[in-house]
Amino acid sequence: MAKYWREDIETMPREDMKKLQSERLVKQVQHVYEHVPYYRDLMDKKGVKPDDIRSVDDLYKLPFLSKADLRDAYPTGMLAVPMKDCVRIHSTSGTTGRRVVAFYTQHDVDLWDECCARAITAAGGTAEDVCQVAYGYGLFTGGFGLNGGSQKVGCLTLPMSSGNTERQIQFMRDLNATILCCTPSYAAYIGETLHDMGLTPDDIKLKAGIFGAEPWTEEMRRTIEASLGIKAYDIYGLTESSGPGVAFECEEQTGMHINEDHFIPEIIDPETGEVLPEGSVGELVFTSITKEAFPLLRYRTRDLCQLTRGKCSCGRTLIKMCKPMGRSDDMMIIRGVNVFPSQIETVLIEQGYSPNYLIEVDRKNNTDTLDISVEMNTEQFSDKMKDIQEKERSLASAIKTMLGINPKVHLVSPKSITRSEGKAVRVIDKRKLHD
Amino acid sequence: MDTIKQFSVFVENKQGRMAELTRLIADAGIDLRTLSLADTRDFGILRIIVNKPEETEALLKQNGWTYKATSVIGVKVPDCPGGVATVLEALNEVNVNVEYMYAFVNRTPGRADTVICVDDEQAALEILQKKHIDILTAEEAYDI
Ligand SMILES: [Zn+2]
Numbered sequence: 302m303a304k305y306w307r308e309d310i311e312t313m314p315r316e317d318m319k320k321l322q323s324e325r326l327v328k329q330v331q332h333v334y335e336h337v338p339y340y341r342d343l344m345d346k347k348g349v350k351p352d353d354i355r356s357v358d359d360l361y362k363l364p365f366l367s368k369a370d371l372r373d374a375y376p377t378g379m380l381a382v383p384m385k386d387c388v389r390i391h392s393t394s395g396t397t398g399r400r401v402v403a404f405y406t407q408h409d410v411d412l413w414d415e416c417c418a419r420a421i422t423a424a425g426g427t428a429e430d431v432c433q434v435a436y437g438y439g440l441f442t443g444g445f446g447l448n449g450g451s452q453k454v455g456c457l458t459l460p461m462s463s464g465n466t467e468r469q470i471q472f473m474r475d476l477n478a479t480i481l482c483c484t485p486s487y488a489a490y491i492g493e494t495l496h497d498m499g500l501t502p503d504d505i506k507l508k509a510g511i512f513g514a515e516p517w518t519e520e521m522r523r524t525i526e527a528s529l530g531i532k533a534y535d536i537y538g539l540t541e542s543s544g545p546g547v548a549f550e551c552e553e554q555t556g557m558h559i560n561e562d563h564f565i566p567e568i569i570d571p572e573t574g575e576v577l578p579e580g581s582v583g584e585l586v587f588t589s590i591t592k593e594a595f596p597l598l599r600y601r602t603r604d605l606c607q608l609t610r611g612k613c614s615c616g617r618t619l620i621k622m623c624k625p626m627g628r629s630d631d632m633m634i635i636r637g638v639n640v641f642p643s644q645i646e647t648v649l650i651e652q653g654y655s656p657n658y659l660i661e662v663d664r665k666n667n668t669d670t671l672d673i674s675v676e677m678n679t680e681q682f683s684d685k686m687k688d689i690q691e692k693e694r695s696l697a698s699a700i701k702t703m704l705g706i707n708p709k710v711h712l713v714s715p716k717s718i719t720r721s722e723g724k725a726v727r728v729i730d731k732r733k734l735h736d
Numbered sequence: 737m738d739t740i741k742q743f744s745v746f747v748e749n750k751q752g753r754m755a756e757l758t759r760l761i762a763d764a765g766i767d768l769r770t771l772s773l774a775d776t777r778d779f780g781i782l783r784i785i786v787n788k789p790e791e792t793e794a795l796l797k798q799n800g801w802t803y804k805a806t807s808v809i810g811v812k813v814p815d816c817p818g819g820v821a822t823v824l825e826a827l828n829e830v831n832v833n834v835e836y837m838y839a840f841v842n843r844t845p846g847r848a849d850t851v852i853c854v855d856d857e858q859a860a861l862e863i864l865q866k867k868h869i870d871i872l873t874a875e876e877a878y879d880i
Binding site for chain 1: 744746748774776778779781783800801802803804806835836853
């Protein structure tokens with residue numbers, strides 16, 4: 302079994318990689334400066350010229366790009382090639398504001414496919430495999446990204462898109478799918494449905510799953526692995542950076558290797574913008590160095606993260622990023638405390654509850670309220686009112702220990718919280734309606 | 737041991753959930769012998785006794801309701817002042833705790849048939865028998 306898709310790149314000595322990155326960065330900066338007036342203005346304002354960027358060590362001199370910049374530049378302000386040279390677009394959902402449209406030339410699509418092919422190979426995929434892609438196809442990058450990687454590896458690709466879960470399982474069984482690609486919440490739902498259909502992991506041939514596009518916890522990973530009988534691999538990417546495949550997990554499951562020959566990562570202090578030393582927790586920033594149509598220099602992802610360059614048992618020398626600890630957008634400030642949904646999810650799973658929950662934040666009498674609805678299973682249900690209330694209290698107290706604030710927990714029936722076939726909606730912040 | 741099978745069904749306080757459940761049961765040709773609802777602001781537990789327990793259980797399972805089958809005791813309480821007190825005193829005497837109780841819709845004049853859920857069924861049945869308090873059999877409860 303091939304262990305790497307591109308051994309030369311994936312195990313390249315650091316010094317050689319740095320040289321490669323520097324050469325590519327210099328070219329990328331020139332390309333952007335020449336073709337993207339929006340970024341040229343940012344550089345001019347900061348007094349930086351392309352000549353000032355001679356190696357990756359000069360990266361810090363460049364101005365940042367934020368999501369707000371991309372929205373300002375909508376739809377074509379960041380485009381670095383004539384539109385006729387592009388072959389495709391993808392777009393963000395626009396749920397948190399105006400959409401961002403990303404453009405791709407054929408070269409960009411090929412590199413993206415290449416990144417996804419590395420991820421599939423790292424998850425044990427080869428041309429012998431059957432890869433079921435249950436990410437949404439369309440403007441969302443998940444479906445097309447993994448589809449491209451899967452075909453590049455030579456897997457038989459099942460372009461299922463998301464939804465119609467029983468049919469997913471039928472194809473999975475009839476065509477002996479061995480790799481599943483989708484969001485972690487959909488993977489959990491497929492696992493649940495499999496069980497509801499009276500089937501077990503022995504009835505399917507899946508061995509690995511590649512799950513991303515939303516934050517998920519280690520506990521959720523174990524739940525999915527058990528319900529589908531697979532090893533679950535994380536994958537990272539943003540529509541702005543092409544899509545999934547910026548970073549991918551190896552069998553060690555201790556973080557995602559970043560495809561450094563295409564993207565240079567940095568960790569910055571989100572308040573000051575200062576670059577933090579390796580190992581610090583801060584905001585993840587990416588610089589693309591090989592893109593034609595939609596190159597982004599120092600793009601602030603808003604993901605809070607940590608980078609480590611330790612030796613990995615898989616032999617890859619590519620730097621690793623941890624599972625993002627939360628997107629700064631997902632962070633809620635409740636009664637002055639920073640709260641991430643993932644912290645709550647961790648407690649729920651530890652306490653034996655399902656990862657199906659809904660967090661509702663509101664403000665009553667000038668105090669923030671935190672209500673968490675959690676599904677209980679038949680075994681957790683009791684005929685006695687006081688038992689259920691006791692369970693709610695004990696779960697609330699475990700969450701309070703984690704967060705420092707007291708939530709109100711509501712146990713609800715199985716399947717009463719809407720399942721997601723794509724990115725799950727975990728939080729409803731009603732305070733925004735009042736503001 | 738003569739106990740009655742009761743189903744406790746979890747119902748969220750969402751509009752129409754109770755109606756949905758009782759309609760499901762009715763459409764299957766099952767008769768509700770009696771029911772009781774315990775509720776909080778968030779949820780309720782609907783406790784039901786039916787004429788066809790096996791069919792009801794299959795129906796609840798198939799339709800994805802969260803439920804527990806529990807056994808309860810039916811007591812033929814004399815319909816006179818102090819009737820219920822006598823029963824509770826008897827249970828108290830042997831330290832049996834009553835979790836909850838509710839009445840059957842009365843069918844026999846002079847009697848208030850009551851459903852009691854206790855923490856120690858064995859002890860409860862023994863003391864009731866000793867005190868000559870009549871037990872409602874499962875058959876009587878299902879009214880076959
Ligand atoms: Zn590794």
